[in-house]
């Protein structure tokens with residue numbers, strides 16, 4: 001079976017810094033229903049404590065973070081990102097602590113992609129960190145974490161440029 005074409009999709013549009021997901025009317029409908037990987041960018045305006053792991057409380061400093069995930073179930077990337085964008089939900093995954101606290105600022109979808117490839121690509125950039133070992137990656141043998149700390153200046157254009165190179169777009 002043919003793989004769907006892999007292309008980055010920035011919601012809600014390709015050019016501007018996308019609108020915050022927490023605003024009504026944010027372009028979830030523009031996300032593909034295909035299975036694939038996605039990256040959520042979240043802007044934390046305060047220090048946030050995260051009860052992750054047994055008897056461990058980590059905290060994140062204010063800043064810009066990227067979470068790489070994948071969704072191959074029903075509804076694909078669109079359904080999964082819609083859940084991430086909701087603020088009222090039970091806390092199931094590590095990243096839920098962040099999305100409940102601050103919402104999602106913008107999203108990149110990579111139909112047919114794998115979240116570990118997003119992580120592997122971005123951590124080549126020495127200015128990108130992995131502040132909490134194991135975050136979102138309890139079952140992953142490849143990545144130290146699926147949550148990355150981005151530099152303040154890291155914008156949609158830079159993310160698109162780095163992923164475009166790696167995913168040969």
Ligand SMILES: [Zn+2]
Nearest residue numbers: 116140142143
């Ligand atoms: Zn991984």
